[in-house]
Amino acid sequence: MRHAKAADALMQEMHGLSETAEVTLAGLAGGRPIGSNDGHKPTGVTGMLSDEATSNKPMLNRLDVLANEALTRWELPAGAHARLINLSENATYLVGAPCGFRSILRVHREGYHSRNAIACELEWLRALKSDGGVLTPDVIAGRDGELIQTCAVSGLAGERHTVMFAFIEGSEPDPDHDLARSFEELGEIAARTHLHSQTWPKPEGFERLVWDVDAVFGSTPTWGNWRDGPNVDGSLRPVLEKAEEVIRHRLHAFGKDPDRYGLIHADMRLANLLIDNGVTRLIDFDDCGFSWFLYDFAATISFIEDHPQVPRLKEAWVRGYRKVRALSAEEEAELDTFIMLRRMALLAWIGSHAEVPYARELSPHFAQGTAKLAQTYLSRFS
Incomplete structure (x- = not known):
């Protein structure tokens, strides 16, 4: 760690702070944004799964295919498309449509959480918002009413659980402030x-x-x-x-x-x-x-x-x-x-x-x- 950096620069680097809501929402995956470069962060896809190296473009392409095919599981506006914004333990996509619709799609890492564990996370998310006094993102149910959609695509090993969150306007705390x-x-x-x-x-x-x-x-x-x-x-x-x-x-x-x-x-x-x-x-x-x-x-x-x-x-x-x-x-x-x-x-x-x-x-x-x-x-x- 480079101790000579000012505190605000350190916090910006270590926590992946950004100026845009789109990149900020990559925090849903717990990682750092794609393509951000403030002089400290490496440019490009960051935070890869242990079996999916950053240079594995075919794997990224298959993830993109899976994410966009998964969109059919939800009632979305015409022309909706998923764009990768973060890759860490999970892959996070910004979903957008010509009408202005936006949401966040999280594609889970294979084998890290079971479907039941993800459902438990979402249940606590809902409960915190409803009776815990903590504001959390809304989860969008699929056409079948399920919050978790499990998908597969040829060329990508195993099934992947996917969850869609409502898009949240906002920004992270400003590192230039106290x-x-x-x-x-x-x-x-x-x-x-x-x-x-x-x-x-x-x-x-x-x-x-x-x-x-x-x-x-x-x-x-x-x-x-x-x-x-x-x-x-x-x-x-x-x-x-x-x-x-x-x-x-x-x-x-x-x-x-x-x-x-x-x-x-x-x-x-x-x-x-x-x-x-x-x-x-x-x-x-x-x-x-x-x-x-x-x-x-x-x-x-x-x-x-x-x-x-x-x-x-x-x-x-x-x-x-x-x-x-x-x-x-x-x-x-x-x-x-x-x-x-x-x-x-x-x-x-x-x-x-x-x-x-x-x-x-x-x-x-x-x-x-x-x-x-x-x-x-x-x-x-x-």
Whole structure:
């Protein structure tokens, strides 16, 4: 990570902030936009699936075919066409028609979420909007009334689940403005989602990812083993091993009581907020799952955990959170443990996504930066 950048430039790069609503809506896929180039971000398709390299134009062409064939599953205006705007864990398309109609089509990565898991995500999305006080995107049902349409096309392995969202006008928080104000709002939104999570009666068979110690450090970690991260060598491993040991110990002691652990968004970055005329909507629930509520803060500073602004942003997030939901001094003191847990998960992610341009961009110094964070963390907690 390049520490010499100004904070606003860092936030713009790390969270994929853009000036257009079309590219902003790529946040539904949790990735970075296609074709954006502000002097920091690589140009071109970014954020690829592990089995679909960026150079695989035939695969992209087949995805385009699938997306446009899938449009027949919905009642859409004449001439509707899907255009790829983001490729990350999922492929996200802007759907447009000559009459001015717009929507967002999400084509899910094969094998990442089951159909039931996607349905559970959409059910929580609906419930948050209806009774949780959090504005979320509307989901457009297909001709058959189903929210999820499963499609296949020759030349593309397996079936793909697709979901269509209503187009949302708006833009992400401006990185040139005071980021503390945006983080305070993030804290308020996080607290509302956590209050809802605690009381919402989940449907039978509710299924989502789990983001706990085993998901990061277990035998089958979701994003891979941090030891396989780039440049994790013998000089860095001891401090990272010790950090893992302390994280495991502290989170075991912290516990998973229902006032601390439950269903969370798990990717509540600035890039996943859309603001229009003072109204803020939360998007991209693709990673939502079960974890500690405080993990949501760690996700807000993904990839910039070592930036000097982080303490101030943490204070702002906590201040906003406490406007809505209680947060004890003990819980606040443990935020650094969740930051370290997330950082080591991201180190694993970079190692398991070597074909992603952004991962390659971060890979030279990310392990070293993680080790420095671990040293600071251990100076407080070991």
